[in-house]
Amino acid sequence: MSYHNPFTPPRKSATFDDHTLAEIRRAAATGIYDIRGAGTKRKVPHFDDLLFLGASISRYPLEGYREKCDTTVTLGTRFAKKPITLKTPITIAGMSFGALSGNAKEALGRGATIAGTSTTTGDGGMTDEERGHSQTLVYQYLPSRYGMNPKDLRRADAIEVVVGQGAKPGGGGMLLGQKISDRVANMRNLPKGIDQRSACRHPDWTGPDDLEIKILELREITDWEKPIYIKVGGARPYYDTALAVKAGADVVVLDGMQGGTAATQDVFIENVGMPTLACIRPAVQALQDLGMHRKVQLIVSGGIRSGADVAKALALGADAVAIGTAALVALGDNDPHWEDEYQKLGTTAGAYDDWHEGKDPAGITTQDPELAARLDPVAAGRRLANYLKVMTLEAQTIARACGKNHLHNLEPEDLVALTMEAAAMAQVPLAGTSWFPGKGSF
Ligand SMILES: Cc1cc2nc3c(=O)[nH]c(=O)nc-3n(C[C@H](O)[C@H](O)[C@H](O)COP(=O)(O)O)c2cc1C
Numbered sequence: 001m002s003y004h005n006p007f008t009p010p011r012k013s014a015t016f017d018d019h020t021l022a023e024i025r026r027a028a029a030t031g032i033y034d035i036r037g038a039g040t041k042r043k044v045p046h047f048d049d050l051l052f053l054g055a056s057i058s059r060y061p062l063e064g065y066r067e068k069c070d071t072t073v074t075l076g077t078r079f080a081k082k083p084i085t086l087k088t089p090i091t092i093a094g095m096s097f098g099a100l101s102g103n104a105k106e107a108l109g110r111g112a113t114i115a116g117t118s119t120t121t122g123d124g125g126m127t128d129e130e131r132g133h134s135q136t137l138v139y140q141y142l143p144s145r146y147g148m149n150p151k152d153l154r155r156a157d158a159i160e161v162v163v164g165q166g167a168k169p170g171g172g173g174m175l176l177g178q179k180i181s182d183r184v185a186n187m188r189n190l191p192k193g194i195d196q197r198s199a200c201r202h203p204d205w206t207g208p209d210d211l212e213i214k215i216l217e218l219r220e221i222t223d224w225e226k227p228i229y230i231k232v233g234g235a236r237p238y239y240d241t242a243l244a245v246k247a248g249a250d251v252v253v254l255d256g257m258q259g260g261t262a263a264t265q266d267v268f269i270e271n272v273g274m275p276t277l278a279c280i281r282p283a284v285q286a287l288q289d290l291g292m293h294r295k296v297q298l299i300v301s302g303g304i305r306s307g308a309d310v311a312k313a314l315a316l317g318a319d320a321v322a323i324g325t326a327a328l329v330a331l332g333d334n335d336p337h338w339e340d341e342y343q344k345l346g347t348t349a350g351a352y353d354d355w356h357e358g359k360d361p362a363g364i365t366t367q368d369p370e371l372a373a374r375l376d377p378v379a380a381g382r383r384l385a386n387y388l389k390v391m392t393l394e395a396q397t398i399a400r401a402c403g404k405n406h407l408h409n410l411e412p413e414d415l416v417a418l419t420m421e422a423a424a425m426a427q428v429p430l431a432g433t434s435w436f437p438g439k440g441s442f
Pocket residue numbers: 037038039093094095096099100121122123140162164165166231255258259260261262301302303304322323324325326355365
């Protein structure tokens with residue numbers, strides 16, 4: 001007797017979907033967990049779930065041809081003798097030399113400089129390419145201390161103390177041996193060709209009081225000139241922001257779970273940390289509670305793709321944003337132009353995330369000299385500059401439509417949410433109502 005049911009087609013499980021089944025088989029076959037780059041691939045509440053209201057009778061728009069909408073931002077106004085002023089609030093996030101090729105670092109510097117914004121070093125130290133081509137360069141001070149050099153602290157325009165990243169709050173990164181070339185090994189004081197795991201916490205602190213001492217040390221080394229940022233992954237944004245302010249930060253960088261990484265465990269990327277959208281309001285609330293909103297600047301990152309995303313982050317209270325993944329795409333990463341080669345690697349443009357393996361056909365996330373030479377840093381820098389310009393213009397257009405003569409005048413009142421989740425996280429009303437869930441609680 002057959003139990004086959006001819007009336008209903010076979011039904012797959014939503015819990016055990018194709019990807020999950022493939023992951024179980026992969027784990028069973030190999031005995032190792034998956035490591036990859038990029039940010040979370042699952043759908044989480046995001047800026048797409050918010051809309052601007054624009055102006056009508058009750059609000060008055062600005063006339064684009066005659067009335068200016070300012071986009072500048074000054075970072076580091078609290079303590080630094082030399083704060084940084086940028087023409088656009090879109091900065092380039094820290095991405096390590098090692099994860100990226102020297103040419104890619106140069107291209108980021110070129111593009112950011114044309115656009116009047118800053119770029120940032122990463123794990124592994126400062127390269128001459130990026131210092132030489134970046135008008136404003138932020139130097140990361142990381143738990144691993146790879147490539148840390150006191151002279152480079154002084155060559156930088158600002159210092160970013162990295163406590164964590166949105167892709168892996170509480171965790172460290174990975175750099176596979178195939179990317180530890182002679183140059184990378186030399187800069188990091190590591191043996192060539194051997195896999196490296198970056199530390200998940202700073203070796204000389206056990207808590208927030210040590211962070212305060214560390215910031216003072218960095219200020220002394222740099223003669224109190226440079227703005228000091230603290231970067232945290234989006235985990236407990238209210239308390240982390242408050243503690244960063246207490247420790248003496250000039251700027252807080254807050255990276256949500258969509259934030260890219262060069263490489264870490266997939267299980268980490270997909271299961272640890274909070275969506276960027278959920279991080280902003282608690283952080284802004286902490287700044288407001290301390291009377292520090294706009295005095296300590298807030299830079300938000302994690303999944304920023306367009307001028308609309310920028311405008312929404314700013315409307316929720318951020319002073320600026322940082323982009324990583326989108327900047328790499330603008331340089332030429334994951335470009336369909338290289339599809340044949342992506343296919344040979346068993347992937348496709350748009351899904352290529354094995355940045356740690358160093359085989360990037362676009363020459364961006366690689367240390368292979370032949371692949372790296374494919375990226376023309378001048379042309380790639382120009383593409384990045386174009387992209388930054390478009391995003392700035394887009395954000396400006398939205399701000400004008402909301403009647404704002406500076407991007408920083410955008411406010412939560414300009415926004416509504418499309419979903420209950422986004423309304424609760426962003427604390428803006430569900431569209432068509434004056435209500436959002438969870439008022440007053442984080
Ligand atoms: C290739 C790559 C390398 C990265 N390296 C670092 C790093 O060295 N230090 C760090 O703090 N963050 C690093 N990040 C994270 C970025 O600074 C940033 O937080 C993140 O990319 C922002 O999210 P987005 O990629 O969605 O724009 C890296 C990200 C990428 C994509």
